Amino acid sequence: MNRERQSPTEKQKPTHVDLQALVEPFPEPMIVIGDDYRIKAANQAYIEAYAQDRRKIVGKKCHEVSHHSAVPCDLAGEDCPLKDLQNGSPHGKAFHIHHSLGGRVFANVEVFPVENPDHSPLYLERIQTSTIAHPDPEMDGLVGESPAFSRMLAAIHRVAHQNATVLLLGETGTGKDLVSQAIHKLSPRGGKPFVAVDCSGLPENLIESELFGHEKGAFTGAHSRKMGLVEAARGGTLFLDEIGELPLNLQAKLLRLLETNVYRPVGGVDAKKADIRLISATHRDLSSMVREGTFRQDLFYRINVFPVHLPALRDRPGDIPLLVETILGRLSKPSPPVSKDAMDLLLSHDYPGNIRELKNILERALILSDGREILPDHLPDLSLRSETSTSFFQEILPLAEMERKYLQWALQKSGGNNLPKLAKALGISLRTLYRKIDFLRKGLPPEENGSSSGGQEPGRLMFGNRKGETLSPKGT
Known part of the structure; x- marks a missing residue:
């Protein structure tokens, strides 16, 4: 009997996808989900992170496991990576707070489509837990959970693995140094040097020598060769804090370094090759400085490849109790409790000095309280402001x-x-x-x-009345 021969391609063509085999090799938590958000398969890393028992995961919806929520992310006010795919994106990406077995964690979530011969839509979800930030009190790393803080973290994780220059923008005291170190730790250069330079703290006549080094005899007092910070950061990251304070002549030399990856030490003849990733920071408005002619436009474009905005503390008030607990835990063991009245004072302050000011206030309160419960009397500056503040x-x-x-x-x-x-x-x-x-x-x-x-009219109140009805035009 003659049988129709099949080509090797036809013989090897799968009739189904082995979903467990698809996710198991990966070291990070991975699951396969359907259009209905239900988990079809989970690798061992996901089981260990979220449930300890595969039977408690497979068949449940992904948001039920990771968010402890009955509704998908997009219906809870968050970005949904699966929804991005369903709306036509090649892959979905979001930054969420997940409920793991070890507590709440920040998670970078990516979702990709899976080819399925059965034609029912399947998606591969990869979860990478952040190692630099926490939504609960921790002894190290960045701490917060507000939407503004989460947006900043998402930007950090997006750019960290690239080699692009990063510009950190934010008021004094928002933690630009900590954020620059976090980007360095996440990057492929994380095992190499991290060198920080405060451009506002160096005399103008020494900045070039500090950055690029100098040769023996380059100027009066140069009794030996000195390695510059660009050389010290070789293979790693150079962080220029307050880059807006650089004089114009140094801006030109920094631009040359960034565009050619070469520099020349003061008094040197031969050019040297640089191998750095540059992160800059400023609290100043560089765009205005460009218009005023005090900052080079070409350098601005070169360092502003990926700007990251650091929120002021007044823009993330929900993080204040978390930051108070974290800072006190880092300053004192054991950390003292904070009374409700004292916390109300801390919450009512607008913090022009941001997190640096909050830490200063708490350090003083620790001394005044002798390690016992912190009361309003231990926050004298805030108590005085509260008494003299005017009503709305x-x-x-x-x-x-x-x-x-x-x-x-x-x-x-x-x-x-x-x-x-x-x-x-x-x-x-x-x-x-x-x-x-x-x-x-x-x-x-x-x-x-x-x-x-939704076309809000000026001056129209937008909060609800007693029955929950909005007082604004439709669409709000």
Whole structure:
């Protein structure tokens, strides 16, 4: 009997995908999910991170396991990587807080489509836990959980593995040095030197010598050759803090270094090859400096490849209790408790000095409290400000400004740790609350962002009434 011969390709063509074999080889947590978010397979790393028992995972929805939530991420006010794929993106990416067996962690989540001969949509989800930041008190690393903090972390993780120059933008005291070290640790250069330079702390006549080094006899007092910081950072990262303070002549030499990867020590003849990744930081408005002619435009474009904005502490009020616990834990063992009244004072302050100011306040409170419970009396500066502060109603304000102040007060009063509860108390949806927090972070009244706020009319109140009905136009 004659049989129809099959080609080798046809013989090897699979009739199904072995999902377990697909995820098991990976060292990081991996799962396969369907269009309905249900987990079809999970590797051992995922089991160990989230459940200890495969039977407790397979068949459940991914957000039920990772978020302890009954609804998908996009319905809880977060980005959903699966939804990105379903909407046509080649792959989805999001940065979330996950509930692992070891506690809450920041997770970089990526989702990719899987070819399936059965034609039912399947997706591969890869989870990489952050090693540089924590949403709960920790003795090292960055700490926070607010939307503004999470957005900053997502940007850090996106750029860290690249070799691109990074510009950190933020007010004094927001932690630019810690963020630069975090980027270095995540990068392929993490095992090499990290060299930090405060450009504002060096005399102008010494900056070039500090950066590029000098040869013996290059100038009066140069009795021996000195290695520059660019050479010291070879293979690693050079962090230039307050780069806006560099004089113009040094800006030209830094630009040459970045564009050619070569430099010449002071008094030297031969050029040297550099091997660094540059991270810069400033609290100044470099764009304005470019317009004023005090900062080179070509250098600005070269260092501003990937800007990362560090939020001020007043833009992440929900992180204050977490930061207080973390800072006290790092300063004292055991750390003293903080009374409710003292915490209310800490939450009501606007922190022009940001986290550096908060640490200063807490160090003083530790001394005044003799290691016992921290009370309002141990926060003398904040107590004085509280007594002399004026009420919102001492002057007539635009309603949009009043709403902004009330939202900031409500976040501080609630601690910012239970946004669904706060949204319910305000009579608005959780998604609307996230949007308003974003407005607060940007320092904009709602009516200046009409496309996002559904055409909000100036001065129109946007919070709900007693029955939860919104008082704003439709779409808010």
